[in-house]
Amino acid sequence: MKLVAALLLVCLLGLSAIYAQTDGFEVVTSESARRLAVERHPRPLPDAPVVLESGARASLLSWLRSDGRVAIVDFVYTRCISICAALGSEFQQLQAEVLRRGLSDRVRLLSISFDPADTADELTRYAQSLHADPQLWRFAGLADAAQRRELLDTFGIVVVPAPLGQFVHNAALHVVTADGRLARVVDYDAPDEALAAAVAQAARNTGGNAAGTHAAGTHAAGTHAAGTHAAAAHAVGKMAVLAGAPRSGGGAR
Numbered sequence: 001m002k003l004v005a006a007l008l009l010v011c012l013l014g015l016s017a018i019y020a021q022t023d024g025f026e027v028v029t030s031e032s033a034r035r036l037a038v039e040r041h042p043r044p045l046p047d048a049p050v051v052l053e054s055g056a057r058a059s060l061l062s063w064l065r066s067d068g069r070v071a072i073v074d075f076v077y078t079r080c081i082s083i084c085a086a087l088g089s090e091f092q093q094l095q096a097e098v099l100r101r102g103l104s105d106r107v108r109l110l111s112i113s114f115d116p117a118d119t120a121d122e123l124t125r126y127a128q129s130l131h132a133d134p135q136l137w138r139f140a141g142l143a144d145a146a147q148r149r150e151l152l153d154t155f156g157i158v159v160v161p162a163p164l165g166q167f168v169h170n171a172a173l174h175v176v177t178a179d180g181r182l183a184r185v186v187d188y189d190a191p192d193e194a195l196a197a198a199v200a201q202a203a204r205n206t207g208g209n210a211a212g213t214h215a216a217g218t219h220a221a222g223t224h225a226a227g228t229h230a231a232a233a234h235a236v237g238k239m240a241v242l243a244g245a246p247r248s249g250g251g252a253r
Helices: 002-021 030-040 060-067 083-100 120-129 145-155 191-205 211-243
Strands: 049-052 057-059 070-076 107-113 137-142 159-161 167-169 173-176 181-186
Touching: 030 181, 049 060, 049 120, 057 060, 070 083, 070 145, 070 191, 083 107, 083 191, 107 191, 120 137, 137 145, 145 181, 173 191, 181 191
Parallel strands: 070 107, 107 137
Antiparallel strands: 049 057, 049 137, 070 173, 159 167, 173 181
16 A cells, blocks of 8 residues: 555656646647747847848847848858758748748848858858848848857757867747747748748737738647647757757758
8 A cells, every 4th residue: 555655656746747847738848848938928139239141230139120020030150051951941932932922021031140250241142042032031140259149048049069160050940029029939840830920920010900811820820739849859859969969950961
């Protein structure tokens, strides 16, 4: 009887620990927990000086606020030949879809380089290679090392130097409000979900004038919900490389 009671106590303690670690069984990984926390409570971004591909310098927050559109943001570097190439392809699809649906007045794209070697000229060549529409898809570098680190930490991007001047890094698509808050984090291979979240956010920003679009975006997000949770382990796998595991989403290949 004592053994049974002890086993029950161990099970209860285990369930309690799992409940705490999964935010009431809603998530199963720390990355999923972080994403859920961001979705529930959008995270203010720290300001940082950026250098645009045009050579202009700006405050990131001022630049976001002056535009008024919701931004889908990714982090890359121009010499990357693996995951950044995948991100570029996803953003090309997003660009085409935004234009096709006439959403360019509400949603835009921003690729931020974390590589100090990426000058404005490098970013310009990179943008041209991806056929980026400068009215919709912009590129920026981070000028200050300390603020670069703070911004990457806020977005949950971890970057580790690798041989031959490359980097190993994780990746995601980030929905950022016009007032500079991180509102959603989506797997990098789910551009439809990211766009749905951005459109929904834009609808909220306009007081519901785009209620129909919001509803469509909510439906699309629901369609991807199962895939998002299933992909959580995939995202954690990418992060595992930062702890020494060889499974990488980075550019050191």
